[in-house]
Amino acid sequence: MSDALDLEALITRYLNTVAAGNAADVAALYAEDATLEDPVGGGEVHIGRQAIEGFYKVVEGAGLTTELLTFRSGGHEAAFVFALTVGGAMRIEPIEVMTFDGSGQITSMKAYWGPENVTQL
Numbered sequence: 001m002s003d004a005l006d007l008e009a010l011i012t013r014y015l016n017t018v019a020a021g022n023a024a025d026v027a028a029l030y031a032e033d034a035t036l037e038d039p040v041g042g043g044e045v046h047i048g049r050q051a052i053e054g055f056y057k058v059v060e061g062a063g064l065t066t067e068l069l070t071f072r073s074g075g076h077e078a079a080f081v082f083a084l085t086v087g088g089a090m091r092i093e094p095i096e097v098m099t100f101d102g103s104g105q106i107t108s109m110k111a112y113w114g115p116e117n118v119t120q121l
Contacts, residue, residue, distance in 0.1 A: 007073040010104050011080055015066040018084075023060050027053035031105040038111035039094070063087040076100045091119045 017026050027049050030036070036046040036055055046055045063086070070081040077099045084092045094113035101107050 006104070007076075007078045007100065008071050010100060010106075011071060011078055011098070012068060014098075014106070015068055015082055018056070018059075019064050019066045021060050021062065021064055023053045023056035026056045029106055030109075031101055031107045034106055035108045036110075038109070039114065040110050040112050042114075059086070069093070076102075085121070089121055091121060093117050093119075 014026070014029055017029060030049050030052050032049050033047070034049065034052060036052050037043075038055070046052050065085045067083040067085075068080060069083055072079045077097065079095065079097045081093060081095050084094070086092070092113060094111045094117060096112070097110045098106050099108045
């Protein structure tokens, strides 16, 4: 994979899949033994595709929209800032850091955000 261009496409696919709102589809983007920590320092680390699907089930049907704001990559890792609007009621702007395997599946995701990154609409 040609890192920068392909990783940006993978991130765009991830954001579009999150916005579509199906937890199983989002979890399918992750490797079987992937890890997810969202927010970093704020709770449990979800390990494995099944646990990750459970994490995303919380926002199924929430009327999500996503917008990629900033993107950086190196090797098989990417960091990006995006806007997540939840049902037109709030906007969250996390920084996420992801690693990918050679087939383009997410092997780890860490989301950095807190109350100061949430805006009520």
